[in-house]
Amino acid sequence: MTFPYPPTRTVEVFEDVAGVRVPDPYRWLEQETHEVRRWQRRQAELATAVIHDGQDPGAVRDLIRAYDSGSRPALPRFAAGRWFRAVTPPDGVAPMVVVADQPFGDGRPVIDLAEFGSEESPAFLSWLAPAPDGRVLAVGVCVDGSEHNTVRLVEVASGRVLDGAPTQVLHSAWAGGVSWLPDSSGFYFFALTGSPQEFRQEVFLHRLGTSPGDTTVEPIPVGEGSREYTLVQISPDGRWAVASHRVGSPIPVAVRDLSEPGTAWRPFVTDCPGTIAGHIVGDRYIAVTDVAAPRGRVVAIPLDAANPNDPAGWTELVPEGDTVLRSLCPVGEHLYLGEFDQTFARVRIIDRAGAVTGEVPLPGRGALAAPFFALTALAVGAPADDFVFAFSTLTSSWGVYRHRPGETQLETLSAPTVTLDAELEAGWAVAPDGVAVPYHVVRPSCGDPTRAAPTLISAYGAANVPLLPQYQPDMAAFVAAGGVLVQAYLRGGGEFGRDWYQAAHRERRHVRDADLVAVAEHLIAKGLTTADRLALTGGSDGGLMCGVAVTTRPDLWRAVLPREPLLDLIGGIRDPYLDFVIRKAWADPDDPAEVRRLLRLSPYQLVSPGVFPAVYIQAGATDPRCRPWHARKFAARMQAAQEGEEPILLHVFDNAGHGAATPHDVAVAQDTEWLAFLIRTLGLRGCLSRPGPT
Known part of the structure; x- marks a missing residue:
């Protein structure tokens, strides 16, 4: 044709x-x-x-x-005993921010973001960050879909937009938006110093009540010429500031004692090829690290250490185990430790000495909501006394839950709305070098497992970013239309620790492509599908994966769908x-x-x-x-x-x-055409179904 x-x-x-x-x-x-x-x-x-x-x-x-x-909800942010969250009205094109006494209470509106945009360019909320005293709300507003956003300041009591917000453009929300000073007098933020095309960024300090021209560059020693992202973390008592540097594998590159006026930033952990991602707890930086532990361990580094680059001076709180340790979240006097157990989430609770005091009873085998990059996860805002998190599985949509230290049950704050009528199974393929590459299969319950099925592989395998067993609306709709979804966990991703990531990094990037081919050929050999019924999709670096796959092994695929591709x-x-x-x-x-x-x-x-x-x-x-x-x-x-x-x-x-x-309306249009292409190409006509009740 x-x-x-x-x-x-x-x-x-x-x-x-x-x-x-x-x-x-x-x-x-x-x-x-x-x-x-x-x-x-x-x-x-x-x-x-x-x-x-x-x-x-x-x-x-x-x-x-x-x-x-069933899309993932935006989690509320805590400040001064209240919760701030974004709400999009059913007939609205832009969200509003509401404040309530409970995480998902009715509350009252603070600001309608529609006033920052237009019908042609609706405003998008990139992030929100209430001041610790709850009087001022900072939001990041994007109006062209690009992620480039600017800071707007809103008086919470009146909803009045305040003058004097900084004018610098933030390249994205990857550095968390703004980091408020504990006394709510101002904040640090990471923004562009010129045009977005130049891609030069610095940390700025802005004080409330000053003019935008008074916003100053913060002289953090991150290394000459570095283009990496930097996020400033501040201790709740206001004494310490730590600059975490590198978006995918952050390290606390600099520290400053704010209790002594005029004290400069000094280098902290600067010589580290791995990850040290954590929070200031007292006078120590407690973090998950893969240094000397590919699957991760928890360590404490004194903020006044004479040689913080030497791991011999770190105190190990939680040793490396069989799971992959991924993140820490401070909750009151406790730390909630996020882990991957064969890709599935696990959350243990530890005290400041590293003793395990409990485990969160998760709703199933699935994933906690997490930012794309580890650096962004460090922007937690004001500490709360409860652990509020979103959770989903490959077959059930997102719910939001609260856990209080010492309790044995979860409180459901927002229940899942969609359950996919499908079955989940696990498998693995053998890569050319003998390594087992895991995958999950989501199969419609009405499908015949003995017959080759129209199948879509979704994969990523890059940047130490984990592909999680979580609900994805577009993938769920594909399964509802009669397709079989295979989510493959290729090397290069962060699902199985540092060694898994490094195995397909830089000069070994081709390993990711070999893993993908191994999964595709295994599915065909197993009889789950055939080459004329097999499709592939991936976004960003996963889009590049699609490009390599279609040009080097076109015989393996019936359809290939790169999205936002490199x-x-x-x-x-x-x-x-x-x-x-x-x-x-x-x-x-x-x-x-x-x-x-x-x-x-x-x-x-x-x-x-x-x-x-x-x-x-x-x-x-x-x-x-x-x-x-x-x-x-x-x-x-x-x-x-x-x-x-x-x-x-x-x-x-x-x-x-x-x-x-x-x-949102553009995203729906994108997903609609993407799914329609799969229906057309894989022959899914007539299989359309709606989600059943949860």
């Missing part, structure tokens, strides 16, 4: 990277010109027409909305943000041998004429991380190279970014 793709010209452009000459025939698609936007719009129109041909888009959208009702590693070097990511996680682009290795892993450069499966690439027009030109260039090259009958489709959505700040 021939598809009417928009005409796409090529150019004679070559990029010289460390002496390696790389052709780039679609370089012109990196620009945001009228020609490119017109081409992009025609691609989107074609994708929508092909995908929805013969389908009822309304029925698919209704299915997405039904399962979206697809051109060579072109990414010209983008300051991606240059930072590539140097950190992939290779040194100043080394010719490393550049040649990048070429063997970069999907855009891997495209050559051949027969490819159906491809649907989805991207956001305002994505600040994987800019839409990655998707445009890859789609153009794939369309030109396709010698088979299947479509290569591209849809770049307006007012959408990398996902974290995309407006």
Whole structure:
């Protein structure tokens, strides 16, 4: 079948990277010109027409909305005995923030974010942080889906927007928004020093009641030229400040004694390739670390240590065990220790000496809600006396619960709304090097396990980020439509500790791709599916995984669906943000041998004429991380190279970014088209069903 793709010209452009000459025939698609936007719009129109041909888009959208009702809620933030949370009215396009005496009490509105946006550019709440005294609320507002947000200050009693908020733009919410001083007089925040494209950031200090021009750069010694994220943590008593540095594997890089005016920041743990992620407890930094413990242990480091880089001076509170220790959350005099037990959540309670005093009775085998990166999880705000958390499983949606130290039962604050009529099973495939790669299968109860089923693999395997056994509305809708979901835990992710992550890091990145192929071939050999009924999806770095899979093993797939993808590693070097990511996680682009290795892993450069499966690439027009030109260039090259009958489709959505700040209606439209493509390609027509009661 021939598809009417928009005409796409090529150019004679070559990029010289460390002496390696790389052709780039679609370089012109990196620009945001009228020609490119017109081409992009025609691609989107074609994708929508092909995908929805013969389908009822309304029925698919209704299915997405039904399962979206179980989406992960935003957890409330505690301050001065009250709870602040975001609420989106059923007919509203922007959320409002309410304050209540209980985490999910009715409360009263503080601010409606609609006043910060417009009908064309609705405001998105990136984060919220009430001052410790509860009098002022700081919120991060994004209006274009990009994640770039600015600080707004609201008087809680009146709802009045205060003058004098800092004007710097925050690149994202990855550094937690703002870190309030315990006396509520001001806050630290991490923001851009120039344009977002330059990707230069610093920690700033802002005092309430001053003008934006009085906001000052905080001279934290993080190392010259570092582009890593930094989050300031402050002890509840106001004495200590710690600067945690690095978004994926944070370390407490600097410390400051605030009790002595004029005392400068001094280096703390600066020489550490691993993770030290924790909180200030008294005069110690108590943290989960993978130093000398790949699965993690809990240690205490004196904040006045003479040589904090030497682990011999650390006190071990909880030794390494069979589970993977991941996070700590201070609750009163206790610390709640988050762990992974074969990917499933476990939470133990320890005292400040490391003694285990109890375990949280979780509602099932699933996952706690957690930020994407470990650094963001350190932004806990004012300490509460209760442990409030969100929890879900692969087959039941998110609920919110409260646990009080010493109690044996949970309190349900917000019950799950969706239960998937499906069965869960576990399995593993053997990678080429003999390592077992685990996966979970979510199969509709009405399916026949003896017959090959339309199957979707979802995977990530990068950046020490764990893929958790949690509820995902789009995946749930796919299962409800009759598909089988396989969630694969590939090396490079954070599910099984530091060794699992490092096994597919930098020069070993190809291991992730081999793990994926091993899972796909295992599922086919087992008879769960066949190559003509198997699809693959992944986002961001997982989108790159999809690009490698479709160009190197097109025979394995019926459909491949990259979302918000990174697809051109060579072109990414010209983008300051991606240059930072590539140097950190992939290779040194100043080394010719490393550049040649990048070429063997970069999907855009891997495209050559051949027969490819159906491809649907989805991207956001305002994505600040994987800019839409990655998707445009890859789609153009794939369309030109396709010698088979299947479509290569591209849809770049307006007012959408990398996902974290995309407006809800745009996200629903994205999920609807994504699911409709799977229904069309895998033959799921007529299987649509609605969620049953929980």
